[in-house]
Amino acid sequence: MGAMPSVLSTPAVPASLSRPERLRLWAAIRIGNAAALASRIAGRGSGASIRGQVLTRLAPDAFAQLLQGRRVIAVSGTNGKTTTTHLLAAAVRAGLGDAAGRLVTNADGANLHYGIASALSEKPAADIAVLETDERVVSDMIAFADPELLVLLNFSRDQLDRHHEIKALGRSWRLALEAAGTSGPVIVANACDPLVVWAAQTAARVVWVETATTWNADGALCPACGTILRRSARDGRDRWDCPGCSLAQPEAGYRVDGDRIVLPGGRMVRPDLHVPGSFNVSNAACALAAAVEFGVPVAGALAGMHTVTAPAGRFATAAFGSTRARLLLAKNPAGWAEALPLATSDPVILAIDSVAADGKDVSWLWDVEYEQLAGRTVVCTGPRAQDLAVRLTYAGVDHEVEPDLRAALGERGGPVDVIATYTPFQRLLKMAGLR
Amino acid sequence: MSEPVDIVLVYQSLLGIYGDRGNAMVLRSRLAWRGIEARLIEVEPGTPVPAGGAVYLLGGGEDAAQVSAVRALTADGNLYRALDAGAVLFAVCAGYQIAGKTFTVGERDEVIEGLGLLDVNTRRGTERAVGEVLSSWTKPDGTQSLITGFENHGGFTYLGPDARPLARVEIGIGNAGDGTDGAVQGNVLGIYPHGPILARNPELADHLLERALGHPLDPLPSEELDELRRQRIAAVRKAGLRR
Numbered sequence: 019m020g021a022m023p024s025v026l027s028t029p030a031v032p033a034s035l036s037r038p039e040r041l042r043l044w045a046a047i048r049i050g051n052a053a054a055l056a057s058r059i060a061g062r063g064s065g066a067s068i069r070g071q072v073l074t075r076l077a078p079d080a081f082a083q084l085l086q087g088r089r090v091i092a093v094s095g096t097n098g099k100t101t102t103t104h105l106l107a108a109a110v111r112a113g114l115g116d117a118a119g120r121l122v123t124n125a126d127g128a129n130l131h132y133g134i135a136s137a138l139s140e141k142p143a144a145d146i147a148v149l150e151t152d153e154r155v156v157s158d159m160i161a162f163a164d165p166e167l168l169v170l171l172n173f174s175r176d177q178l179d180r181h182h183e184i185k186a187l188g189r190s191w192r193l194a195l196e197a198a199g200t201s202g203p204v205i206v207a208n209a210c211d212p213l214v215v216w217a218a219q220t221a222a223r224v225v226w227v228e229t230a231t232t233w234n235a236d237g238a239l240c241p242a243c244g245t246i247l248r249r250s251a252r253d254g255r256d257r258w259d260c261p262g263c264s265l266a267q268p269e270a271g272y273r274v275d276g277d278r279i280v281l282p283g284g285r286m287v288r289p290d291l292h293v294p295g296s297f298n299v300s301n302a303a304c305a306l307a308a309a310v311e312f313g314v315p316v317a318g319a320l321a322g323m324h325t326v327t328a329p330a331g332r333f334a335t336a337a338f339g340s341t342r343a344r345l346l347l348a349k350n351p352a353g354w355a356e357a358l359p360l361a362t363s364d365p366v367i368l369a370i371d372s373v374a375a376d377g378k379d380v381s382w383l384w385d386v387e388y389e390q391l392a393g394r395t396v397v398c399t400g401p402r403a404q405d406l407a408v409r410l411t412y413a414g415v416d417h418e419v420e421p422d423l424r425a426a427l428g429e430r431g432g433p434v435d436v437i438a439t440y441t442p443f444q445r446l447l448k449m450a451g452l453r
Numbered sequence: 454m455s456e457p458v459d460i461v462l463v464y465q466s467l468l469g470i471y472g473d474r475g476n477a478m479v480l481r482s483r484l485a486w487r488g489i490e491a492r493l494i495e496v497e498p499g500t501p502v503p504a505g506g507a508v509y510l511l512g513g514g515e516d517a518a519q520v521s522a523v524r525a526l527t528a529d530g531n532l533y534r535a536l537d538a539g540a541v542l543f544a545v546c547a548g549y550q551i552a553g554k555t556f557t558v559g560e561r562d563e564v565i566e567g568l569g570l571l572d573v574n575t576r577r578g579t580e581r582a583v584g585e586v587l588s589s590w591t592k593p594d595g596t597q598s599l600i601t602g603f604e605n606h607g608g609f610t611y612l613g614p615d616a617r618p619l620a621r622v623e624i625g626i627g628n629a630g631d632g633t634d635g636a637v638q639g640n641v642l643g644i645y646p647h648g649p650i651l652a653r654n655p656e657l658a659d660h661l662l663e664r665a666l667g668h669p670l671d672p673l674p675s676e677e678l679d680e681l682r683r684q685r686i687a688a689v690r691k692a693g694l695r696r
Contacts, residue, residue, distance in 0.1 A: 175470055178470065178471065178605060179583050179584075179603075179605060182581070182583075182605070182607070183515050183516075184515070185515060185517075235466065235469070236470075238466035238467055238518070239467070239517050239518055239521060244517040244520065244521060245521075246466075246467075246498050246499070246521060351472075378584070378585075378603075379471070379603045379605065379648075380603075381471040381472035381473075381475070381603060381647060381648030381649055382471075382472050382648075383472060383475075383649070384472030384473075384474055384475030384478070384648060384649045384652070385469075385472045385474065404677070404680055404681045404684050405681060407677055407681070408652055408653075408677060408678060408681050409475075409649075409652070411675075411677060412475075412478050412479060412482050412652065
């Protein structure tokens, strides 16, 4: 391989702080690390969350300070953040080769201010940061990190008991990008999602990716003018545009075609992924576009993405007694629409909870087409198993109810597919020793 | 053989953000399980609303979607014709708001004219109402039935003299924190708990069907549904007003 592209090898110098700031941050990191160690010893997980909380308590500006001077790529959207971040980090690492230690990422999916601060504090010298970023943190990320690249995947209904309006999130991105102006990040964005397109419209430069989006239920109206969007097929591909104003699906540089990605210029590559589903081909296309923008050659990026198998436990296979289970995460209707076709076992185990991290309202159960499971048996588990059971009765799907997660896994041999909302998914990872 | 009963799900792409399709699925299935042929008809803006439906359903949605829905339904006119012919309208959440005389949208609280089917007006509330809600509904036979659901709305709704409350709130905000939830006026019923409220409240579902058909329906006992109701009622009472 020849010399690395100059843009990739460009070094940065993390955080040039004043001496008191540096001392304060240093002390906060030490205390945070001690708290994380205590949490690990007590068997309460990785400690990333408690480290971040201590850090932001003792050094409230830690998020902004730790981001300073790093070359940041941020990834956001309702679904696919964690997997895309893993794919992109792997692609950039492959591009860096021996210098892969320059990269820091929040691989555990802790994507709020303190989760990001926690990850950064662990690798103070790493000058390239690939950061999964919660939708609500994107505007702060743009304001404080001056990111080079921002990957915007999609918007769909998710935890409406907390977010209320999807459009408000898109508006916050749009305003932040407008404020950043020409010095703002280059955007890699999903051209199929009207709200993403509207949010990214104010950015200085956008690399559009035409994904294999299947969930359009949250893109009925034009985010700019409120007119009902028109959807039509052109060359066998669905496109959208607004009859009421000029907003329309942009021509994309990158395009997903089945299990292949069409590059700008027309060359096709097949990302040999170890994460399943067409949704992840779309995620890989976005990661690839961002990696290439960052200076990673296509071949290197693909080789890197090939190494990603179970990002933060997603799609991992684990043993629970004699049961071998494949673990799938689905947090909202769009996520379920992608995950359900991947779960092919009979029985299939579905785990539902409704604490804050899952969304307290399980009305979304009626937005998911569980009808496709007819002919198989579903084991309903988790605290809201009974809500799922009633939904399945109306869907005409055979089911049994076992609220206890461990009992639901049983001694089944395997392999059995488990789809879980956020909280039971984390419990499964813990039970399997994967976190 | 009689004509199939049509359940019309109106503008799901605009008013369907909280799984509101569930109400239509529940109504259709509860007829089918009794051997009554029923169809679920979905209509989107741009296509005429069928005028011969038995029950029409409006669900939850965001501000811009409410405005678009009112515009399209008013221009279409068939919902009004169907209600004149004796059909039942069941509207939840944002759908309940647009069924009224006026509601507001946007940060500047722009007042929008609704469908005018219920004598209610909606204005920005003093707090956002989010959480499990429990209320009591007086059935036509005079007995009480608990309604369990989930509400999520920023508007408060005030009833005029022609509408009466659908339910009395035990836990939650309901119309305006005034101890009532929903409204009834003729064959139009509205209430805040969104989405699959009829899944959790089969007596309310059957009431809508009986009203639309004009005759009582056979009971349809379900231990599974009873257990779900027990769980949700216990959970909301345990959490109480601290939700």
